[in-house]
Each structure stands twice: as structure tokens, then as C-alpha cells.
Amino acid sequence: MDWPKGVDGLCYGGDYNPEQWPENVWDDDVALMREAGVNLVSVGVFSWARLEPKEGEYDFDWLDRVLGKLHDGGIGVNLATPTASPPPWFTLAHPDALNVRPDGTLQVHGSRDTYDVHAPAYREASRRIAAELAGRYADHPALAMWHVHNEYGSTSHSPHAERAFRVWLRQKYSTLEALNDAWWGSFWSQRYSEWDQILAPRATQYLTNPAHELDFKRFTCEAMLDHYREQRDILREAAPDVPITTNHVFGQWVPVDQWRWSEEVDLVAFDSYPGAPDERAEQQSALHADLARSWAGGRPWLLMEQAAGSIHSADGSIAKSPGRMARHSMIHISRGSKGAMFFQWRAGRGGAEQWHSSLVPHSGKDTRMFREVVEFGNALPGIADAADAPVEADVAILWSPESWWATGGHASLPAKIDYLENVAQIHRILRDRGVTVDFAAPEGDLGKYSVVIAPTTYVLSKAAAENLRWFTAGGGRLVASYLTGAVDENCQVWTGGYLGGLTDLFGIRVLEHLPQPAGEQRALWNFGGAERFCELVELRGAQCVTQYATGDVIENQPAVTVNPFGEGEAWYVSCKLADDAWDRLFEALELNGPGLAGVDVVDRGRWRFIINHTDAEAQIGRIIVPAGAWAVDKRPD
Structure with missing residues (x-):
């Protein structure tokens, strides 16, 4: 399957949230996207409350206009199902569909990911909004990809989860005897005599059972995957030729087996947010890219999100120095990504992520950040052919x-x-x-x-x-x-x-x-x-x-x-x-390559990507790369 549908070359763009802005900004956005070389944007990721302001009542007129403007500007749309953030009316009507912490605390509406993936009402509402989007936009000329949900990983320890967990355990173990043996249930008198005695892992007086914890993560992984599949199948039936994905987020708290999930998507999409301000940010970016390429198993993958101008470290956001945005993007492209996407296009004036760096800063286009965005976007068409070559590793x-x-x-x-x-x-x-x-x-x-x-x-x-x-x-x-x-x-x-x-x-x-x-x-x-x-x-x-x-x-x-x-x-x-x-x-072990410390060197067929993260000039073979710069060399046959 070709992807993204109708988008040539490397993908460049990011999350676009027009619902946060008055309509007179939209035309400016499209003009700036064209200036920057943007050819793909993700739309609708967090727009459920705007799309369905009341249960069963839909407002698609604004989205029709947005998609029309983007298409007229030659920009493809990665259209999302907005199920990562249910609207207030839903959580008020279905409080049992909110997630529950291990200590039994019911989380409340007011942030993102306030849902229980096991709740029947949430699953039904998710299928319904996906079907409405599929029915309206399956044939839209701007549609390049479907983007299901966003960054799966929200775990719930609710009664809904416990009932589903017991069903999953019965399918896996068949008998309580087999489960008790697998969980070493004789320790601390944890042998179960009825299936209904089994709970989700809860906050306990002391240590929990590691086998119980591991099985619950496996179960949660499968439950979230079922939620993805339900929406994917609805979208696939409406538009069989449009690729479908969801974006992996990286963290120990995320119960997602990326090997398992990558079998279910048309392309692997990954959000890379390094967590260190120093050279470890480059190391982490390379790690993320090699993981994503490997999960894809030779199939397409895409860097779906990154921060343009800052690094989110434990000590707070750290500004990226000039050129670092391009180098981080090239780390991913050199290691297999079919482009570089960002969160988000335009910095928001309000909300919890109003200070998240963006391609268009609060100060607008006449800024260092946007000039870097334009420069990098206009350089990408020159290396599009190189990105079709495979990355080989021994x-x-x-x-x-x-x-x-x-x-x-x-x-x-x-x-x-x-x-x-x-x-x-x-x-x-x-x-x-x-x-x-x-x-x-x-x-x-x-x-x-x-x-x-x-x-x-x-x-x-x-x-x-x-x-x-x-x-x-x-x-x-x-x-x-x-x-x-x-x-x-x-x-x-x-x-x-x-x-x-x-x-x-x-x-x-x-x-x-x-x-x-x-x-x-x-x-x-x-x-x-x-x-x-x-x-x-x-x-x-x-x-x-x-x-x-x-x-x-x-x-x-x-x-x-x-x-x-x-x-x-x-x-x-x-x-x-x-x-x-x-x-x-x-x-x-004679594991040696052409690189230097602080310089990424990745070969893709005849093409060699060289990314110099140091403050000194670097020479790799015949190519000299200035400090803080990148180069792509096409080697002779």
C-alpha cells in the first residue's frame, strides 16, 4: 500500500489544530505551510468536543472547510479519530468510563486520556465517531492517511478492567489450577479458588505479585489493541486504499508491545521526545529511530511527532540551539523515517501545552525558529530519493x-x-x-x-x-x-x-x-x-x-x-x-564502523548520511561537514 496517499517525497509537517483558532488564521496557516514546504498535517487528534458537541449531534462544517483549504494548498491530511480525549458531555454521562488508578481513585475530566479503554460506553462512542468520520471523509481528496487515537498507554484498574481481565485470564490459562501455578500462588496465600477473586493489581500494603503485574500489562496491551482494531476496521471498510496508523509513545509506563502492534498498522508511527538536554538527546533520538525502524520490520515508518525548538528534560524545557531541530530530524530520516513531523504546527495561546514549542512560534513567521523550519523543509526534496534506500545492519x-x-x-x-x-x-x-x-x-x-x-x-x-x-x-x-x-x-x-x-x-x-x-x-x-x-x-x-x-x-x-x-x-x-x-x-568482536563520536554516519544503499553534532568540522571519507551541520553523499557505484 502506498502511503501517505497522494503525498510525494518525504513527509514534512505536524499536528495542526485549526479548531483552536479563528477562521481568519486558517488561510495564513496554509500560506505559511506552502512557504515551509509542508506537505502533510495531522488534523483532529483532540477535536472530539468540537466534532460532537452533544451526544449524537455533529458539526463537521468547520472540518470540511479546513480540509478544503489544505487540499487547495496541496497539503495532505492525516485525519485522526479523536478518541484520546472524550468531551465533557461524555464523561459526565458515563463516569464509569473514566480511568481508575491502582489506589482506587477515579480520575476526573480536565486533561487528556480521561477514558477507560475497557468501558463499553467508551468503546461504543469511539466506534460511533470513527464511523461518522469514515462516512464523511473516506473519499475526500485531501485524505492521505487515517490516524487512530493518540499515544495509546492510559491504564485503568476499574471494575470494567477487572471483568475483562478475568475473561482474558480464563482464555489464557483455562483453569484456576494453571493460573495459580503460573503465578506461584502458594506464596503469601495468593491461591485463588474463584475467578471473581482476581482483581486488577491494586495499591497494596507491601509488594505485589510480579506475575500478576506482568499479565495485567499484557492484558492491557491487548485491550488497547482491540480498541485500535475496532476503529481501524471501520475506516478500512470505508476507504480500503488509505493507510491507517497510530502513533507509538515511548515510556516504561506504556503497556504496549510494539512488536505486536506493528503487525496491525500499515506504517509504524513514532513520537520521539528525548529527555536530556545534553548530547544524550542525540543518543536517545538515534535509539528511538532504530527502534521504530526495527518494529516496522522493513515496512514504512514515520517520525510522527517531535518538538521543534525545545527538549523536555526532567529539569524543564531546554531550548534547542540553531540547527539542532534539523539534525534531530535527520537522525530519524537517515535511519529510515519517511519524513519529519512535529507537535505542533502553531503554538497555542492557551491550554496545558501553550508553551510547547511549535513550527510557528507565538511571535509568528518573522522568527529564527520559523526561518529554520522553512530552510529545512525546502532542503528535503533534494534528498527524497535517498530515503527510499534501505538501512542495512549486521x-x-x-x-x-x-x-x-x-x-x-x-x-x-x-x-x-x-x-x-x-x-x-x-x-x-x-x-x-x-x-x-x-x-x-x-x-x-x-x-x-x-x-x-x-x-x-x-x-x-x-x-x-x-x-x-x-x-x-x-x-x-x-x-x-x-x-x-x-x-x-x-x-x-x-x-x-x-x-x-x-x-x-x-x-x-x-x-x-x-x-x-x-x-x-x-x-x-x-x-x-x-x-x-x-x-x-x-x-x-x-x-x-x-x-x-x-x-x-x-x-x-x-x-x-x-x-x-x-x-x-x-x-x-x-x-x-x-x-x-x-x-x-x-x-x-571487531564491531567497527565509519563514524566518530558525536557524528552520526548511516549508510542507505549508495547514500551516506553524515550528521555532525560537534562544534568542530568533521571529515568522513571524502566529505567534510561543518560543525553543527549535516550532509548527504551519493557514493559512486
């Missing part, structure tokens, strides 16, 4: 949503584990070495990779374990770090040495977990250092690559090992390596 990092969920602050772990940081650290060091990587699902196809890295893949199913065994036996090099395969898909410990039952693959047994004091580093012989977490390992055929040089129990014990297996080899890292130690390991 190295994959495993991405396990369930490991992220299961380690997200759960106190039953042997120590505090930051799964995302462990993944990001490996990705960052490989990027600094100029190595472009894919991500892969633990149960996914690993056949095209020479090296697969499993960073703290805590939850490892039997199927995933066998997949890693097959990959290594066939000639691959597997690198796994501490706590990989600690538990199975039910959060039950793999006994006999952990490792997902793969002690023969790695040629070791893990005997003990040895969390270390924060801020202290354990030296490794000729290999850098380890921090925060170590394991006591017993060799069972593997060779010791380096040992711990310090530490009472672990001194002179194996820290990194390698074991031949079939045609390949399995490496095990029994600790949280510091950056220099990972760099030495990747040097030993």
Missing part, C-alpha cells in the same frame, strides 16, 4: 518490552535494574563506534545478523531461549549481559544456573547475584570496570575473557566469558560494564 540488540515492564521499579528484583539504560548504553557505544544496529524481538527472526546482543533480557521464554540457541549454533555470536534469562514468561526463576535454561549454550552457571554499592566500581583485569551489579559465575566449558580484579567474593572470578557452541559462540557479561569495558569488548 548487528542486532534484543528489545524485550516484557523485560522492561517486569524490571520497572519492582521491589522483588535482586537489585534496582534500569533495563532501558542498559539497552541505551550498548546502543550508544556502538553508535559512537559508527555501527548501525537493528533491534530484534527475543522470539523474532535473527537469521540475517552476525552478532546479537541481549542486554539484561530478564524475562526469557522457552521459545526465546531456543531461538538464541538456534542463532548461535548456526554461526552467530551472541552476547548476553547479567540477569539475562533470570525468569521465564511467568516471572518464575530459571533454576540450575538461570540463563533461561541455556547453561550449556553459555558454558557457565550463574551461582549468585551480588549487587554492589552505588558509586563503587569493581576493576576488571585489563578490561576497564564494572559497577552496581555483579554475578558469581562457575565455568562449565566456557573460557574466561577477563576476571574481577577486586571484590571479596568475586576477586579473580570470571567476569566475561566466551563459549563455542555449534558454529558460533556465546559471550556472557556477568556485570554492569562501564562504558570503557563495553568499548573494549566490542573492539574484541
